[in-house]
Amino acid sequence: MSSRTLFIGLHFMPTSPTTIVFQTYDLQSDQQTIESFIFDIKTHAPNAPERFFSKICGIADLTKVKAISFMFIDFHWFSNFEEAYGFRLKCKTFCETNGIFYYFTTASTIQNYCALASTKTMVENGQKVSILELNPLGTITGTTVIRHNGGYHFYETLSAQKLDFTEEWKKKFIGNSNPTKVIFKPGAKNQHILEKLKEVFKDENPVISEDCVINFSKYTADHVLHVMGEKSDPYHFVNHCLNSFRVTLSPGDWNGAYGIM
DSSP states (O other), X not given: OOSOOEEEEEXXXXXXXXXXXXXXXXXXXXXXXXXXXXXXXXXXXXXXXXXXXXXXXXXXXXXXXXXXXXXXXXXXXXXXXXXHHHHHHHHHHHHHHXXXXXXXXXXXXXXXXXXXXXXXOOOOTTOEEEEEEEOTTSXXXXXXXEEETTEEEEEEEEEEEEOOOSHHHHHHHHTTOOOSEEEEOSOOSOHHHHHHHXXXXXXXXXXXXXXXXXXXXXXXXXXXXXXXXXXXXTTOBOOOXXXXXXXXXXXXXXXXXXXXX
C-alpha cells in the first residue's frame, strides 16, 4: 500500500470569523479525526492563500496525504467570481505541488452520498430516489436523485413544506419526482412524526440513513476514491452544483438577491 493514506476534508463554515473544520481519515487504520481553526480569508488578504496553506502544513504531514477535499461557498468569502476561482486554482496548485489529489465538493454532495451508501439503496437505471430531511422548524426538504450510468445524479431539489401527512400534501411536496424509494436523514427528535411520515411514504419503501456526521470523513474519502478511479462505488453520487448564485448590488452589500441558474 502507498505511504499516502490520509484524506483531508476542509469545510469552511459560514461563521464570522471563519471557522475551518479540518477532518482527516486514514485509509489504512480506518481512523478519523476532526479539529478546527479560525482563519479569515478577507482579513489575511492579499496573502491569504499562502497563510492558509501554512496552516495546513502545520497540522498534517503532507507526505502522507493522498487527497484534499475543499468545501466552501464562494460568496461567503470572496467579492467576485474571479477572486473565488483564483483561490481554487491556488488550492489546486498547492495540492499538485505536494503530490496530492485536489478535489472540490460540497457538504450536501457528501451528505446525500452517505444517505445512499449507508442504506445501500439501489434502483434501476432511470428510476429516482428522494432523500428527505426534517428541519427543526417543522418543515421537510429534500433532494431527488436519478440512477444513471452506474451511479446517482442530481435530479431536483424539493422545496421546504410544512408537514401535513396527507396524500394531497405528499403529491404537492414530491411533485414530478415520482421516486421509487425514499430515504429519511436522521435527526427527527419526535419518533412519532417519523413513523407518520414513513406511513405516508410506505409505497416508496422508506428507510432511515446513518447519521452522516459520525462518519463524514470516511464517506468523503470513499467519494474521492471513486473519482480517482481507485474504487468502484455503485452508490456514488456525482458532485453537483447547488444551482444558485448571488447577485451583490454593491461592494460589501450582503442584502443582494439570490437567483437560480
